[in-house]
Amino acid sequence: MSSIELTKTGVEGLDDILNGGVVKHSTTLISGNPGAGKSILGLQYIYNGVELFDEKGIFLTFEENRDDLRQAAESIGFDNWQRYVEDGRIRVYDKQVLLRENDFGAAIDILLEALDNDDYERLVLDSLTMFQLFFESEREQRTYLLKFTDILRENGLTTLMTNEQGTVFPETDIGLESFLTDGNIFLLQTPTDSGVNRYVWVAKMRKQNIDSDIFPVEITQGGLTVHENASAFSMIGEDGSAFG
Amino acid sequence: MESEELLQTLGNKYSAAILEATNEPRSAQELSDELGIPIATCYRRIDELTEHGLLELHDNVLSDDRRRIKVYRRNVDAVRVEFDETLTVDIAERSEVTDKLDEAWETLFGSPATSTG
Numbered sequence: 590m591s592s593i594e595l596t597k598t599g600v601e602g603l604d605d606i607l608n609g610g611v612v613k614h615s616t617t618l619i620s621g622n623p624g625a626g627k628s629i630l631g632l633q634y635i636y637n638g639v640e641l642f643d644e645k646g647i648f649l650t651f652e653e654n655r656d657d658l659r660q661a662a663e664s665i666g667f668d669n670w671q672r673y674v675e676d677g678r679i680r681v682y683d684k685q686v687l688l689r690e691n692d693f694g695a696a697i698d699i700l701l702e703a704l705d706n707d708d709y710e711r712l713v714l715d716s717l718t719m720f721q722l723f724f725e726s727e728r729e730q731r732t733y734l735l736k737f738t739d740i741l742r743e744n745g746l747t748t749l750m751t752n753e754q755g756t757v758f759p760e761t762d763i764g765l766e767s768f769l770t771d772g773n774i775f776l777l778q779t780p781t782d783s784g785v786n787r788y789v790w791v792a793k794m795r796k797q798n799i800d801s802d803i804f805p806v807e808i809t810q811g812g813l814t815v816h817e818n819a820s821a822f823s824m825i826g827e828d829g830s831a832f833g
Numbered sequence: 834m835e836s837e838e839l840l841q842t843l844g845n846k847y848s849a850a851i852l853e854a855t856n857e858p859r860s861a862q863e864l865s866d867e868l869g870i871p872i873a874t875c876y877r878r879i880d881e882l883t884e885h886g887l888l889e890l891h892d893n894v895l896s897d898d899r900r901r902i903k904v905y906r907r908n909v910d911a912v913r914v915e916f917d918e919t920l921t922v923d924i925a926e927r928s929e930v931t932d933k934l935d936e937a938w939e940t941l942f943g944s945p946a947t948s949t950g
Contacts, residue, residue: 694929701937723930736938743941
């Protein structure tokens with residue numbers, strides 16, 4: 590247990606607060622409300638994999654089609670996204686592919702086939718929320734989330750799953766999913782007069798000592814940047830409350 | 834009428850026990866041994882249940898003495914009977930999605946039922 594292999598996200602600042610990266614072959618939830626930057630973080634993780642670390646990635650999305658995804662990638666400056674998709678270093682399974690047959694069984698077939706390929710090391714599932722609609726009861730959702738993460742690990746993948754979170758402050762609404770995955774990173778946003786302040790909170794990372802403070806985040810060209818120095822930002826909104 | 838035939842099949846001795854036991858794939862011999870069903874009756878029940886789509890042939894596995902044996906698994910999770918106007922019997926089929934994930938998981942991590950294959 591002395592040396593744990595890590596996978597770098599390549600997101601500026603995030604790997605530092607994770608003490609180097611996410612644990613290799615683990616599954617980490619990226620939770621947050623809509624617009625918090627979950628999908629961008631996913632794009633960045635897959636893109637950086639190829640661009641910086643020569644690791645191929647799979648992007649599964651029930652939320653968007655491949656053109657939307659390409660546009661989103663290019664709009665934050667991932668200029669080589671399409672090239673990587675075309676040469677197979679990034680594989681995209683979009684909602685048109687996954688939901689084509691109008692039955693979830695077919696989507697699962699596509700999913701499992703995509704995983705059965707040793708070449709790929711990174712995977713993003715956007716979103717777990719949609720994936721869970723495949724199942725009929727909460728118990729089934731939990732059982733099969735566990736089996737699915739087993740399957741991912743066994744196929745050598747290090748996974749981020751986005752997870753829609755309804756509330757602004759996460760502590761009141763931690764779903765069971767959080768206990769079933771290896772790590773949980775929250776993306777938070779709070780409105781201000783001038784726009785929105787964004788934060789990241791690494792709530793859990795199995796096998797790792799992590800910094801559990803809340804750090805400011807910016808979304809600009811190049812995607813998310815985590816600012817390690819919290820004092821560079823005001824954590825507190827104008828009205829004096831941290832999370833509206 | 835089909836619904837009545839289905840009820841008849843379900844009501845036959847041992848049918849419910851066989852469905853209960855076949856959550857995991859089972860051979861006719863295993864069912865016969867475990868549930869104390871005479872082997873000829875066991876085969877007959879399996880045929881009836883399979884005919885009505887309640888049970889399905891899951892796989893041909895290799896036995897210890899290298900024979901192919903058929904294993905069956907139930908195809909339904911629930912049966913609902915309605916007596917309103919006309920008798921109807923609804924069969925809640927096992928979810929395809931969970932089936933496929935189960936299979937993929939068992940392929941990677943093994944399961945008692947298929948370890949002989």
